[in-house]
Amino acid sequence: YISSEFTDAPSYFVKRFNLFLSGKTAGESKSDMQTENEEEEDASVEEYVALTNYTGSGSDQLSFSSGDTLLVHSKPSSEWWWAELKGDIGYVPASYLRQDAAAAAAEEEEEEDEDPWQDEEYFGSYGKLRLHLEMLSDKSRTEAYRQVILSNSASLRNKVVIDLGCGTGIISLFCAQLAQPSEVFAVEASSMAEYTRQLVKQNGCEAVVTVLQGRAEEIELPERVDVLVSEWMGNCLLFEFMVESVLVARDRWLKEGGVMWPSSATLTLVPCQANSYYAEKMAFWEQPYGLDFTPLQPLAQQEFFTKPKFSHLIEPDDCLTTPCDVLCLDMYTLQVKDLEEIKGQFHFCLEKSGVFHGFTAWFTVHFESLETGGATVELNTGPNSEPTHWKQTLFMLDRPVSVFAGDSISGNILLRRNSVWRRHMTVTLHWSINSSTEETDTTQVGTKSFPMWR
Numbered sequence: 001y002i003s004s005e006f007t008d009a010p011s012y013f014v015k016r017f018n019l020f021l022s023g024k025t026a027g028e029s030k031s032d033m034q035t036e037n038e039e040e041e042d043a044s045v046e047e048y049v050a051l052t053n054y055t056g057s058g059s060d061q062l063s064f065s066s067g068d069t070l071l072v073h074s075k076p077s078s079e080w081w082w083a084e085l086k087g088d089i090g091y092v093p094a095s096y097l098r099q100d101a102a103a104a105a106a107e108e109e110e111e112e113d114e115d116p117w118q119d120e121e122y123f124g125s126y127g128k129l130r131l132h133l134e135m136l137s138d139k140s141r142t143e144a145y146r147q148v149i150l151s152n153s154a155s156l157r158n159k160v161v162i163d164l165g166c167g168t169g170i171i172s173l174f175c176a177q178l179a180q181p182s183e184v185f186a187v188e189a190s191s192m193a194e195y196t197r198q199l200v201k202q203n204g205c206e207a208v209v210t211v212l213q214g215r216a217e218e219i220e221l222p223e224r225v226d227v228l229v230s231e232w233m234g235n236c237l238l239f240e241f242m243v244e245s246v247l248v249a250r251d252r253w254l255k256e257g258g259v260m261w262p263s264s265a266t267l268t269l270v271p272c273q274a275n276s277y278y279a280e281k282m283a284f285w286e287q288p289y290g291l292d293f294t295p296l297q298p299l300a301q302q303e304f305f306t307k308p309k310f311s312h313l314i315e316p317d318d319c320l321t322t323p324c325d326v327l328c329l330d331m332y333t334l335q336v337k338d339l340e341e342i343k344g345q346f347h348f349c350l351e352k353s354g355v356f357h358g359f360t361a362w363f364t365v366h367f368e369s370l371e372t373g374g375a376t377v378e379l380n381t382g383p384n385s386e387p388t389h390w391k392q393t394l395f396m397l398d399r400p401v402s403v404f405a406g407d408s409i410s411g412n413i414l415l416r417r418n419s420v421w422r423r424h425m426t427v428t429l430h431w432s433i434n435s436s437t438e439e440t441d442t443t444q445v446g447t448k449s450f451p452m453w454r
């Protein structure tokens, strides 16, 4: 379809085009052309991608197919540009082109120079109070770390501790306030560190706590440590991959026989209902104000169900069965290379009928006691514990499946770290639903990958 405004090409092109046909290149023709404004001639060639097919009319228009990459030499008007395609040059309708593909490619070029750890953005975000306020306001999280220090206070006497990623220094202050370690190195890479130093002084802990500003992988300590404590867990346990920093610091600074807090981390999964979320994002389009908006549902699926939903609060009743621990990380033996790809199996026997909307994941970490046989402290972020700022992570299937008591759902989960963007991963779920009724045994299989976030 060629709308009317594309037929009367400005005379400028005809002159340019004829010069081109006469074998003069764009450069040579410059001297012969009095263009309205010189800089169009000088504009560097820009790559554009054709949005759709176009059949040029008249010998001085280019024809092109959707997806073609055109080199735009100049843009004398908003409707018509002077472009080149596979050696041909002519004018093209500007509105048929988009630069975002080329710009995205350029952007990609640019991003390649971007830090794969995105540390400027990452540590920039922790230089502000918002996230620290959220973490400090999370009572179950913060009280769990306080409980660890309190219940190990005797054993912490004269010990050397590193608090990795100390933020405002809360854990280090607990150590100095509730126990008598000989030294706590509070390591913080963001600009929060200078305030953390003030908090240490303000609370009279500077004799014990030393704040070091820098990345844990790069700072130098005067000695090895007895205890490495850190609150490193991200959404779905690993997002942000701060755990890598913890492992590097462990290998570099933890004494033989030293203690890791947390000592282990478990990822738990459960098939679940998510009626309200589904209603809000998908069912909504069925009849808003009595109209049928269902053609928007594929968009809704793409926009709302492609990525995991962070901070989802699942009700215990939404769990279709008993949750299953799919991954267990031992913080003493886990290696950085193990983080590239972590796989876990699951097998669920459904105890009640319902709608299988997706899977929900959460984590639990354990802090072993410094005293042999002492009590382990647990921080559980699941639906049967006090909610935390992480809440849970919801992975929505493309479409819900009705399931019945007696059915089983088995499969595996794969956390694959992004090889470029080192704080990101993709979670891939494979599942098969086995329904057994008197007549038939049916199996429905499914798989879906959820980028988090790249």
Ligand SMILES: N=C(N)NC/C=C/[C@H]1O[C@@H](n2cnc3c(N)ncnc32)[C@H](O)[C@@H]1O
Binding pocket: 122, 123, 126, 164, 165, 166, 167, 168, 187, 188, 189, 190, 192, 214, 215, 216, 217, 231, 232, 233, 234, 235, 240, 242, 245
């Ligand atoms: N996501 C959760 N739970 N906690 C995030 C907590 C992150 C805190 O630890 C700091 N941090 C993270 N990685 C490092 C590192 N390699 N060296 C020094 N400080 C670091 C951040 O700046 C935040 O203050």
